[in-house]
Structure formats: structure tokens, C-alpha cells
Amino acid sequence: MNGEMQAALIAALTAALPALRAQLHLTQAELGAAVGVTGKTIYCIESGRQPMSWVMFLALVYFFSFHRAAHPLLNMAGINSALLADLIGERAIQ
Numbered sequence: 001m002n003g004e005m006q007a008a009l010i011a012a013l014t015a016a017l018p019a020l021r022a023q024l025h026l027t028q029a030e031l032g033a034a035v036g037v038t039g040k041t042i043y044c045i046e047s048g049r050q051p052m053s054w055v056m057f058l059a060l061v062y063f064f065s066f067h068r069a070a071h072p073l074l075n076m077a078g079i080n081s082a083l084l085a086d087l088i089g090e091r092a093i094q
Contacts, residue, residue: 009057013060028040034063
């Protein structure tokens with residue numbers, strides 16, 4: 001995957017992140033704890049104060065892949081099941 005595609009996926013997930021959190025009824029602190037960062041980091045990413053890294057993108061996608069309620073929002077962001085399977089493996093999204 002090239003850098004341009006990574007940047008587009010990161011931008012899409014960054015834009016969808018507040019809605020994904022809301023869908024799962026998670027605070028920024030709860031989501032941060034689930035992926036190994038602070039709630040402040042999630043706040044900074046959502047507010048545009050800090051760019052999302054590729055590693056953070058993968059951690060978030062992996063987390064959301066286990067929550068079927070998040071899948072429609074991921075699809076709307078262009079992160080569909082086929083892409084999830086490529087990024088994190090088939091087992092996580094079954």
C-alpha cells in the first residue's frame with residue numbers, strides 16, 4: 001500500500017472517529033485505553049491537533065473490526081470488509 005492510499009485512509013478514519021466512538025458509546029478515554037493511548041491522544045487526533053499515525057490507524061481499525069456496530073460506519077469511510085481482511089487478517093472480521 002502506498003503512502004497516498006495510507007493518507008487517504010487515515011483522513012477517512014480521522015473524520016469518522018467521533019461517530020465510531022459514539023456508535024459504541026465510548027469516551028475518548030475508553031477508546032484510548034482500548035488501543036493503548038490516552039484519551040488526550042484521541043482528543044488531539046479528533047480535533048486535528050495531532051495527525052493519526054499509520055500504527056494508530058491499524059490499532060483503531062483492529063479494535064473496531066471486532067464491533068459489528070462499527071462496520072457500517074467503517075464502510076461509509078471506505079474501510080470495507082475486504083480492506084479490513086487485507087490489513088488485519090480474515091479471523092478478526094468474521
